[in-house]
Amino acid sequence: xxxxxxxxxxxxxxxxxxxxxxxxxxxxxxxxxxxxxxxxxxxxxxxxxxxxxxxxxxxxxxxxxxxxxxxxxxxxxxxxxxxxxxxxxxxxxxxxxxxxxxxxxxxxxxxxxxxxxxxxxxxxxxxxxxxxxxxxxxxxxxxxxxxxxxxxxxxxxxxxxxxxxxxxxxxxxxxxxxxxxxxxxxxxxxxxxxxxxxxxxxxxxxxxxxxxxxxxxxxxxxxxxxxxxxxxxxxxxxxxxxxxxxxxxxxxxxxxxxxxxxxxxxxxxxxxxxxxxxxxxxxxxxx
Amino acid sequence: xxxxxxxxxxxxxxxxxxxxxxxxxxxxxxxxxxxxxxxxxxxxxxxxxxxxxxxxxxxxxxxxxxxxxxxxxxxxxxxxxxxxxxxxxxxxxxxxxxxxxxxxxxxxxxxxxxxxxxxxxxxxxxxxxxxxxxxxxxxxxxxxxxxxxxxxxxxxxxxxxxxxxxxxxxxxxxxxxxxxxxxxxxxxxxxxxxxxxxxxxxxxxxxxxxxxxxxxxxxxxxxxxxxxxxxxxxxxxxxxxxxxxxxxxxxxxxxxxxxxxxxxxxxxxxxxxx
Numbered sequence: 184x185x186x187x188x189x190x191x192x193x194x195x196x197x198x199x200x201x202x203x204x205x206x207x208x209x210x211x212x213x214x215x216x217x218x219x220x221x222x223x224x225x226x227x228x229x230x231x232x233x234x235x236x237x238x239x240x241x242x243x244x245x246x247x248x249x250x251x252x253x254x255x256x257x258x259x260x261x262x263x264x265x266x267x268x269x270x271x272x273x274x275x276x277x278x279x280x281x282x283x284x285x286x287x288x289x290x291x292x293x294x295x296x297x298x299x300x301x302x303x304x305x306x307x308x309x310x311x312x313x314x315x316x317x318x319x320x321x322x323x324x325x326x327x328x329x330x331x332x333x334x335x336x337x338x339x340x341x342x343x344x345x346x347x348x349x350x351x352x353x354x355x356x357x358x359x360x361x362x363x364x365x366x367x368x369x370x371x372x373x374x375x376x377x378x379x380x381x382x383x384x385x386x387x388x389x390x391x392x393x394x395x396x397x398x399x400x401x402x403x404x405x406x407x408x409x410x411x412x413x414x415x416x417x418x419x420x421x422x423x424x425x426x427x428x429x430x431x432x433x434x435x436x437x438x439x440x441x442x443x444x445x446x447x448x449x450x451x452x453x454x455x456x457x458x459x460x461x462x463x464x465x466x467x468x469x470x
Numbered sequence: 471x472x473x474x475x476x477x478x479x480x481x482x483x484x485x486x487x488x489x490x491x492x493x494x495x496x497x498x499x500x501x502x503x504x505x506x507x508x509x510x511x512x513x514x515x516x517x518x519x520x521x522x523x524x525x526x527x528x529x530x531x532x533x534x535x536x537x538x539x540x541x542x543x544x545x546x547x548x549x550x551x552x553x554x555x556x557x558x559x560x561x562x563x564x565x566x567x568x569x570x571x572x573x574x575x576x577x578x579x580x581x582x583x584x585x586x587x588x589x590x591x592x593x594x595x596x597x598x599x600x601x602x603x604x605x606x607x608x609x610x611x612x613x614x615x616x617x618x619x620x621x622x623x624x625x626x627x628x629x630x631x632x633x634x635x636x637x638x639x640x641x642x643x644x645x646x647x648x649x650x651x652x653x654x655x656x657x658x659x660x661x662x663x664x665x666x667x668x669x670x671x672x673x674x675x676x677x678x679x680x681x682x683x684x685x686x687x688x689x690x691x692x693x694x695x696x697x698x699x700x701x702x703x704x705x706x707x708x709x710x711x712x713x714x715x716x717x718x719x720x721x722x723x724x725x726x727x728x729x730x731x732x733x734x735x736x737x738x739x740x741x742x743x744x
Contacts, residue, residue: 185570194565195577197558198621205618206584209595272486281732285725286491289498292724296681296696297717304504304710305497312500315516344494351490405588408681412700426590430682433594446591457586461579 216443234444244445246420247428248452254424255403258342262399263392265343266350271380273355284355287348299412302341327414331421334414338422341413342403350395357391358384390464397460404453425449498721504714512710527715540695541719543609544678547694550613552673555620556666563628564654568640581622589682592618597686611687612694616677623676624669631665632658664734671731678724695720 220230238244273283290298308314308326317325324330327337361384369379407426410416416423416431423431429449433442504512505527506520531537565571566578596615597606605611639661643653659666685697699716 185568187571188569189571191565191569191571191574194561195571198562198581198625199577201554201558201614201617202581202584202621205596205615206587208599209592212595212598213591269486269490272483274484274487283487283491285728285732286494288728289721289725290494292675292679292721292728293717294679294681294696294720296700297720300699300713300717301497301501304714305500310512310516312496312518319516344497347490348494401586405586405590407588407590426588429588429590430593433590434686439594442594446588449588450586450591453586453588454583457583461582 213443213446216439217447220440230440234440235448238441238444238448243428244448247423247425250421250423251404251425254338254342254406255400257339258346258403259396259399261339261343262347262350263396266347266395267354267388267392269347269351270354270358271384273351275359284352287351289348290345291348293345295408296412298341298345299409302337302344302409303413306337329418331418334418334422338410338413341409342406345409346399346402349398353391353395354388357388361387393460393464397457397464400460401453401457404456501714501717505711505718507711509709509711527711528719530712531715531719537695537698537716540693540698543688543692544684544694544696545723547609547612547616547684547692548674548677550609551616551620551677552670554613555617555624555673556670559621559624559628559669560659560666561654563625563632564658566625566629567632568637578625581625585619585622587618589680593682593686596683600687606687607689607692609692612684612692613677615683615687616680620673620676623672627669627672628662628665631662631668635661667731667734671727671734674727675724 217234218229218231219227220233274280293301305311306313306327308318308328314325314327317323325333327333365383365387366379369383374382405426406424407430410422410424411427411430414422416427426449429442429445432438432445503518503520506523506525507517508520508522508524508526511517511521566574600606600611600615605614635658639657640653643657648657681694681696681700684694685700688694688697695716699713
């Protein structure tokens with residue numbers, strides 16, 4: 184049992200100071216911009232909730248949000264089951280375990296812009312391995328810089344390549360921590376592999392899987408660098424996700440008010456969904 | 471009889487991770503193959519392996535200061551960030567794992583929310599904040615900015631490891647007359663070595679792979695390699711070989727770090743904390 188001790192605040196203080204400096208000051212800046220209008224020359228006028236109304240009702244924002252939700256939903260549907268299957272098929276002991284773990288972690292440690300550049304080169308229709316293979320050997324007309332569908336498929340393949348390993352590692356760690364006694368009991372009862380998965384492994388994995396879904400939701404919702412390097416949001420606006428659109432407005436057009444309002448809406452959506460997951464997770468922990 | 475049926479099934483199961491790893495390695499191999507080709511060969515058409523192997527792309531990176539200083543800058547802020555994050559996260563994680571205090575649960579969730587802040591949201595205010603305090607274009611600025619998501623992560627991971635150390639250890643030490651700092655460094659830290667390793671690994675990883683903030687907070691002197699790469703890609707035409715070589719070199723530090731912590735990764739994940 185934890186003891187009550189208010190002096191613990193002294194131990195937490197450095198963290199609070201550093202994170203507050205990084206989080207609160209910029210957040211206040213954003214809030215400040217979101218309710219003001221500027222005509223340059225550092226002159227600002229109060230504009231109330233005008234930007235929020237404008238953003239929420241603009242077709243451009245709704246379209247970007249729609250694309251973002253579609254992207255996040257699609258990669259979750261692919262990565263979570265795929266990650267579970269791979270983790271189940273991995274060896275539990277022996278020399279192949281570290282080999283598998285190291286090779287599978289590799290994509291996670293590559294800088295995100297390099298991931299984008301790598302897939303850009305890999306998928307080039309004329310000289311990239313994937314693009315050349317699809318065009319010349321399979322015979323599909325594949326060009327991700329021209330065709331929105333091809334761009335989306337490339338984008339999703341890239342994210343699956345980049346992040347499925349995280350789901351695999353989490354699930355694998357959960358599987359390894361299941362005591363052998365459970366499997367022996369199942370064997371005595373003559374349980375089928377499906378029954379073992381459904382009634383032993385899946386319930387034991389529920390915690391790590393919640394974390395996996397939460398992390399994948401958060402990170403896929405915030406994705407910027409990989410997409411901006413791979414497609415730059417194109418062709419046209421077909422792969423312009425929320426963050427790409429935000430950076431275009433904030434740093435490209437320098438529309439501070441709308442960009443700040445959009446930032447806050449964006450942040451609040453991420454926060455709300457994450458909060459639901461966090462509550463579910465900590466509630467299960469308490470049981 | 472049983473063995474005969476068993477063998478093919480095991481074979482099919484082993485095929486799944488093998489195919490997955492092959493899928494993972496394919497783009498990486500293509501990047502490596504590209505980095506050893508000459509520009510003429512790359513633009514000339516498709517070839518599976520380099521026809522004439524060249525290390526010219528790598529030579530450019532190792533001799534041109536605008537290239538190799540990018541690596542030095544990146545490693546500087548990544549190391550700074552890892553040390554800084556761990557230094558402040560260790561006492562905080564101890565407080566969360568051992569004591570109850572006013573607002574502890576809310577504080578913990580507030581810390582985690584910063585892991586959920588999209589960097590795109592903070593890019594512009596960060597630029598203004600770090601310009602205002604005079605840190606713009608220094609490795610320290612990037613190291614501090616990356617604390618936003620690395621400190622919450624480090625606190626979360628370390629708290630898990632610390633909670634698995636029995637409280638009797640602390641009490642015995644205090645009875646024996648240890649002061650808090652001496653107990654923490656000489657007795658407690660050795661007990662959570664694995665946790666410190668895992669936390670350092672994730673701080674290193676997330677600082678190393680992040681680009682948007684690193685690029686926004688630097689201009690000339692502290693320009694990280696990831697920014698050098700994007701600017702080169704857009705300004706000096708289509709130097710794919712050079713870009714590929716620079717990409718290959720960014721994979722190496724990560725691969726080395728993974729190798730060192732390979733036995734701890736699964737353990738760190740087993741605690742359910744990332």
